[in-house]
Each structure stands twice: as structure tokens, then as C-alpha cells.
Amino acid sequence: xxxxxxxxxxxxxxxxxxxxxxxxxxxxxxxxxxxxxxxxxxxxxxxxxxxxxxxxxxxxxxxxxxx
Numbered sequence: 422x423x424x425x426x427x428x429x430x431x432x433x434x435x436x437x438x439x440x441x442x443x444x445x446x447x448x449x450x451x452x453x454x455x456x457x458x459x460x461x462x463x464x465x466x467x468x469x470x471x472x473x474x475x476x477x478x479x480x481x482x483x484x485x486x487x488x
Contacts, residue, residue: 428439452460 429436430439431437
């Protein structure tokens, strides 16, 4: 049989559900290992492409200025 009873308390002139307040206090879920690996992989790939683009821009700038 299900427990349908709820517990309420009086806070700052209002009635609040105790279970709802406890759910708000729960610690947010940490990043899982798969999500961390995906973020690491995507940031590494982005860094490689951004580094290549930066080198390309610097080579073009050097060739225009001193070429």
C-alpha cells in the first residue's frame, strides 16, 4: 500500500511541503566519466583546429608584412 501522507511545515508565514524542500537541498549530480571523456575529446579537437587556424593566420600575416 502506498504512503499518501505528506508532511508540511510553517515557514515564513507559508505552508511548505517538507519533501519538496529536501529535494531542493540535494546535491547536484556530478559529471559522469562518459560525459567527462566526451567534453575532453571535443575540447581537444577544438583546440587542435583553433591552433591550426592561428598558425595559418600568423603565416599569412608574416608573408604579407615581410614577404
